[in-house]
Amino acid sequence: MRLPSCIFACAVMVAAVAAAPGFAASGAASFALIPEHYDASLRASKSYFVADTGPGRTYKNSIRISNLGKQTGTALLYAVDATTGQTSGAVYLDRTKPRRGVGGWATLGDSSVTLAPGQSKIVPVTVHVPAAAKPGDHLGGIVAENEALTSSSGKGALQIRIRHLTIAAVLVQVPGKAVAQMQTGGVIAGGEHGYQYVYVHLKNTGSAVTKPTGRLLIIDPSGKQVASRRLKLDTFVPGTAIDYPVLLPAQALQPGKYTAKVDLSYSAAALGYRRAVGASQTTSGSFPFEVTAPQYKAIFKGVPPLQRPQQAAKSGSSGSMLLFVLAGALGALLVVGVFLLVAVRRWSRS
Numbered sequence: 001m002r003l004p005s006c007i008f009a010c011a012v013m014v015a016a017v018a019a020a021p022g023f024a025a026s027g028a029a030s031f032a033l034i035p036e037h038y039d040a041s042l043r044a045s046k047s048y049f050v051a052d053t054g055p056g057r058t059y060k061n062s063i064r065i066s067n068l069g070k071q072t073g074t075a076l077l078y079a080v081d082a083t084t085g086q087t088s089g090a091v092y093l094d095r096t097k098p099r100r101g102v103g104g105w106a107t108l109g110d111s112s113v114t115l116a117p118g119q120s121k122i123v124p125v126t127v128h129v130p131a132a133a134k135p136g137d138h139l140g141g142i143v144a145e146n147e148a149l150t151s152s153s154g155k156g157a158l159q160i161r162i163r164h165l166t167i168a169a170v171l172v173q174v175p176g177k178a179v180a181q182m183q184t185g186g187v188i189a190g191g192e193h194g195y196q197y198v199y200v201h202l203k204n205t206g207s208a209v210t211k212p213t214g215r216l217l218i219i220d221p222s223g224k225q226v227a228s229r230r231l232k233l234d235t236f237v238p239g240t241a242i243d244y245p246v247l248l249p250a251q252a253l254q255p256g257k258y259t260a261k262v263d264l265s266y267s268a269a270a271l272g273y274r275r276a277v278g279a280s281q282t283t284s285g286s287f288p289f290e291v292t293a294p295q296y297k298a299i300f301k302g303v304p305p306l307q308r309p310q311q312a313a314k315s316g317s318s319g320s321m322l323l324f325v326l327a328g329a330l331g332a333l334l335v336v337g338v339f340l341l342v343a344v345r346r347w348s349r350s
Contacts (some may be wrong), residue, residue, distance in 0.1 A: 028069050028070075028071060028073065028146070028148065028149055028164075029067050029069040029070075029071050029072065029073020029074075029075075029115070029117075029146060029148065030067065030068045030069035030073075030146075031065055031066065031067060031068070031069075031073070031075045031115075031144040031146060031166045032065070032066045032068055032166060033063055033064070033065055033142060033144055033166050033167070033168040034046075034047075034063070034064050034066075034168070035047075035048065035049055035061055035062075035063060035064075035168065036061060036062035036063060036064050036122055037061050037062065042272070042273065044272065048168055048169035048170070048171065049061060049063075049125070049127075049142075049168065049169065049170040049171065050171050050173070050272045050273065051127055051129075051170070051171070051172045051173065052173050052175065052272070052273045053127070053129050053172060053173075053174065054129065054174060054175050055129055055130065055131045055132065055133045055174060056129065056130070056131040057128075057129055058126060058127065058128045058129070059126070059127040059128075059129070059172070060124070060125070060126050060127075061124075061125045062109075062122045062123060062124050062125055063108075063122070063123050063125050063142060063168060064120050064121070064122050064123075065077070065113055065115070065120060065121055065123060065144055066115070066118075066119070066120035067115035067116065067117055067118065067119055067120070068118075069117060070117050071117060072114065072115065072116045072117065073114070073115065073146060073147070073148055074112055074113070074114045074115075074146075074147040074148065075112060075113055075114075075115070075144040075145060075146060075147065075166075076111065076112050076143075076144070076145040076147055077108050077110055077111055077112060077113065077123060077142070077143070077144055077145075078095050078108070078111065078142075078143055078145075079099065079102065079103045079104075079105075079106035079107075079108065079140055079141065079142050079143070079170070080092050080093050080094070080095060080097070080099065080103040080140060080141050080143055081093050081097070081099055081100060081101045081102060081103035081104070081139075081140050082101075082102070082139040082140050082141060082169070082237055083237055083240050084204070084235070084236050084237045084240040084241075084242050085242070086242050086243070086244070086245065087234075087244070087245065088211075088233035088234040088235065088236055088242065088244065089234040089235050090139060090169075090235045090237055092140075092141045092143070092167055095143065095145075099140075101138050101139070101140055102127065102138050102139060102140025102141075102170050102172055103140045103141075105127050105128055105129060105130065105138075105140075105172070106125060106126070106127045106140060106142065106170060107125075107126050107127075107128075108123055108124070108125060108126075108142065109123045109124035109125070110123050112147070125142065125170075127170065127172060129172060129174060133172075133174050134174065134176075134207055135174045135175060135176025135177055135178050135207060136173070136174060136176070136178035136179075136206070136207025136208050136238055137171065137172075137173055137178060137207065137208050137209045137237075137238055137271065137272070138171070138172040138173075138174065138238075139169065139170070139171055139172075139209070139237055140169075140170045140172075141167045141168060141169050141170055142167070142168045142170060143165050143166070143167050144165070144166045144167075145163060145164070145165050146163075146164040146165075146166075149162065149163070149164040171271070171272050173271075173272050173273055173274065177207075178206075178207045178208040178268060178274070178278075179206045179207060179208055179268055179278060180204060180206040180207075180208045180209070180210035180236075180238075180266050180267060180268045180269075180278065180281070181204065181205045181206030181207075181281075182202060182203070182204055182205075182206070182210065182212055182236070182264050182266045182281075182283055183202070183203045183205055183283065184200065184201065184202060184262045184264065184283060184284075184285040184287070185201035185202070185203060185241075185285075186200075186201045186287050186289075187199065187200050187201070187260035187262070187287040187289045188243070188289055189253060189258075189289055189290070189291045189295065190245075190295070190299075191299040192298075192299060193299075194299065194300055195247060195249070195299070196247070196248040196251070196252045196253055196299060197245045197246060197247055197248065198216070198218070198245075198246050198248065198253075198260060198289070199243040199244065199245055199246070200216065200231075200243070200244045200246060200260070200262055201241065201242075201243050201244075202233075202236070202241065202242055202243075202244050202264075203240070203241035203242075204236045204237065204238050204239065204240060204241075205239075206238055206268075207238050208238060208268035208269070208271075208274075208278065209235055209236065209237060209238065209268070209269045209271050210236050210266045210267060210268060210269055211233055211234055211235060211236065211266070211269050212231070212233045212236060212264045212265065212266040213230075213231060213232050213233070213264070213265050213266070214230075214231040214262065214263045214264035214265055215228065215229065215230055215231060215262075215263050216228070216229045216231055216246055216260060216261070216262055217260070217261040218248075218253070218258050218259070218260055218261075219258060219259045219260075219261065220256065220258055221256065221257055221258075226251070226253070226258070227248050227251065227253070229246050229247075229248070231244075231246070231262075231264070235269070236266075252296070252299070252300065253291045253296075254291065254296070255291050255292060255293040255295075255296045256290070256291060257288065257289075257290045258288070258289055258290070258291065259286060259287070259288050259289075260286070260287045260288075260289055261284070261285070261286050261287075262284065262285045262286075262287070263282065263283075263284045264282065264283050264284070265280060265281070265282050266280070266281055266282075266283075267279060267280045267281060
């Protein structure tokens with residue numbers, strides 16, 4: 001089974017960093033999280049927790065936390081909810097955020113562990129699914145936060161807080177009909193540093209994880225299509241919404257009014273015990289939006305607006321022609337110079 005690329009990106013990324021030579025060379029403790037028990041029929045459950053548990057029931061497992069580093073260290077352990085990142089893909093909320101889903105359902109046997117290099121410990125994990133839990137996908141995570149590497153740098157208003165986290169995903173699939181249901185809710189223009197964006201408001205009002213695809217068309221007041229962009233989103237968590245940024249890399253929208261047409265296709269993703277994608281569905285929307293003159297100036301302040309591809313091609317052709325003419329002129333001057341040099345030598349000999 002191919003794991004969804006972004007749902008478990010945090011766990012995979014941190015594991016890779018922990019194994020990197022540069023990270024190990026720092027001498028700090030480095031933690032890894034692996035489920036202690038798994039379903040032999042579901043390979044994915046070796047990497048992350050998958051609970052097929054009904055409302056009012058309890059799922060029990062354990063997690064093995066290991067110190068892969070070169071020093072003794074302490075890891076803070078806690079559960080969090082997941083949400084959808086701005087560019088899609090699942091991300092995990094900070095421990096200070098309210099825990100209304102899996103992060104609130106899960107309890108751990110220890111809130112912290114201290115491990116010597118190469119040492120590991122098994123910590124019990126209990127997930128109690130509320131009686132009111134709806135059928136579908138519920139996503140959260142178990143976090144091991146390196147206490148020694150959680151620090152702040154800088155003074156005054158400018159402070160940088162560095163935290164080293166390792167995350168193991170927890171997917172609770174409550175039995176029952178689970179469907180994805182995407183909604184488009186509007187489009188606004190924006191951007192910065194010479195890059196034009198439009199932001200498409202998207203929401204998964206269904207109960208299943210999905211990975212939508214589609215297309216965005218932008219129409220000017222005359223009805224002319226001025227931009228077309230393909231949409232390919234990663235994991236979209238149920239019950240979450242984002243303003244998805246779409247870059248217009250080859251052009252800038254001049255101040256004025258436009259219409260954005262959004263077409264999406266989606267289905268329940270093959271995930272956990274749902275081994276096949278659900279039925280394909282579509283949704284479309286047409287949304288007016290405006291690029292104001294102040295907004296346009298703010299985006300391209302000090303930066304020339306990007307050109308359309310055909311304009312860039314014409315500029316390139318003109319440049320090539322100019323180089324060709326210059327090369328020809330230099331060649332002609334060289335021939336004349338050689339001729340004059342030969343003539344002068346003959347004259348001097350005579």
